[in-house]
Amino acid sequence: MGRSAIVTGSDPGIGQATQLPVVLLSHRGPVSFGRDEQGRRTASRGAGGLVTALTGLISDLPDAVWVCAASSEEDAAVAADRDGGAVEVALEPEPRLLDEDGAGDGQDGPGVRLRLVEVDQQAHDDFYTVIANPLLWFLQHGMYGLALAPVLTKREHAAWNDGYVAVNRLFADAVVSEVQARGGRALVMLHDYHFYLVARQVREQCPGAVLSFFLHIPWPGPDAWRVLPPAWREAVLNGLLGNDVVAFHTEGFARNFLLTCQELLGLPVDLEAMTVRVGDREVAARHYPISIDVEAMRALAASPEVAEHAGQLREVYGGEERQLILRVDRTDPSKNIVRGFEAFATLLEDHPELVGRVSFLALLQPSRQDVPEYADYLAEIGAIVARVNAAHAGEGHEPIDLRLVEDQALAVAAYTVCDVLMVNALADGMNLVAKEAVVVNTRESVLALSENTGAHQELGPFAVTLHPFDVQQQADALHEALTMGRDLRRARREAAARVVEENDIAKWLTAQLTDLGVTPGDDQRS
Ligand code: ADQ
8 A cells, every 4th residue: 555645734834735746865775776797787776774764655655756876887877868867766576767668567566766866976975985974973973082083174174065065955956956846845855964954955945845854863962063163063953954844763862953953053942842943933853763664574584595594593503502692783883893892702701601602693794994984993893803702712612703794684584593682882873773683583582782772762671771881881781681581581572572563664654744744545646
C-alpha cells in the first residue's frame, strides 16, 4: 500500500489545504551508476540507514523527486544526458534507469525521480573533507580537545566560502527549480549537516513551500558552536531557521537547538511549545527517533546467506563455555573503538579466568579515509588490537578478531550469535546497530550501550550502560554483562526488541508526515 501526500492547513506554514508534491534532499542518493567491463551502464543501490529509510518514503509518494549528489562519473554522465534534469529510476527488484529505453518493461516496482547534482571536484572536497567531515562532524560529536584543534586558516575560510556555502547554493538551486517546476508549492524535506544553508534560500525563492529538516547527528549546546566564527555559526542557524520544522533524534538535541538560537542569535524561544520566533514566524523544533525496518531485518536474519555465516561463527565461537563480545561500526573516531578495546584488555587483566573463554569480534567498515583524522584512527585501531592480542594470546587463540569489512550478512549473522553487543560511542545521533541486534539475537545477548547515544533514550532501561570515557567502568560493565543470569538477559532483550518493534522506521516517517499535515492513506496513483 502506498501513501498519498495530502497536506492540510491554511497558511504558508505547516500544511496547506491541498495535495503537495515532495522534494527530498540528501547528500547520498538511492542509486549510483557505473560501467561494467563490457562498457554497459550499471546501477547499484545506495548504502546506509538514511538511504534505506528515505527510499521507503519516496517510492510511496506521488510526484516526488529526490535531489542528491552525483557521486560517480557515470552519475554525472546520466545527469548531463538530461541537461541536469531529473531521471526516472526503478529501485525494485534491481535498480535501473527507466527512461533510458522508453517506459519500463512492466516488471519494475514504483519509479523514483532522481535529480543528480554534479559538483565541481575541488568544491566538493572543500565542502565534504574540510568542512562537513571533519569540522561539523567533530564539533557536533564533541571530538575537539580545543587546545590544538581545530585551526581555521585561510584554507578553511576558502573551503567554507567556495566549498560549503557554494555547494549548499548549488543544491538549493536544484531544489528551487524542482519546487518551481511544481508550481512553487511543495513539501521540501532536507536531510543532515551537509545542507544547513539550503532552507533559507529555498524559502526566499519559493515562499509557498513547506520546509522541514532532519538532522541525523547530535546537536550540542550553544557553547560548542562558538568554535565556528560568528559569521559561520549565524549562517548555519539562519539557514536552518528557513525551515518550518527542524527535527532531531532526541528531545535533548531539539532543546539544545533552541538554546543555541537563544544564546547565539538572541531569539525568543519557548521551551514548552519547543518553538523559536523568527520575525513573524514560529519555527518548531521536534524529535523523531529514527529506527529500522524490523520485518526486513528479520527476513535477512532468516536468509541462507546469514545462516551460513552464523554457522561458521558458531564453529569458531560456539560452545557452552565460550562467550562472544561483538561490535559493528564504521571506523569513525566518534564510535570510540580504541577505548572499547582498552576496556576489553582491562577486563582480561582484572579477570584472567576469562582469557581463552571470551572473544571480541569487531566488524569494522573503513570510513572516510580521505580525512586524515580517520586514516590515523584506523592505524590506532590496528595498533591497539596488536597490543591486546600480543598480551593475551593463548594457544591457537587471539582474544580480538578484527575484520575490516563491510558485510551486512556477516554483521547480521554476528548479531544473532553474540552474547554481548558493545556500543560505546562518544556521541551518536541514534545508533542503528543497537536496534538491529536486539531484534535478531538468538542467544539472549546483553546490550552494552553508551549513555551518549540517542538509542539510550529508548533502550537504556534494558541495557548495561557504558560511560564512553571511563575505560574501567566499561570493563566492569562488560563483566556484568558476561555474568548476568539468563532470565534477566532474556527479559531485557525481549523488552528491548518490543520497543524497537513498536517504534520502527514506518513510525518515524509517519510521525513526521502527520505533524507536517501529510496524512498517510491509500495509494492514489493506481
Ligand atoms: P552511522 O554513524 O553510520 O549513522 P549507525 O546508526 O550505527 O551509524 O548506522 C550504521 C549502519 O551501517 C547500520 O545499519 C550497520 O548495520 C551498518 N554497518 C556498520 N558497520 C558495518 C559493517 N562493518 N558491515 C556491514 N554493515 C555495517 C548516522 C548517525 C547515527 C544514526 C544514523 C541514522 O551517526 O547516529 O543512527 O545516521 O540516522
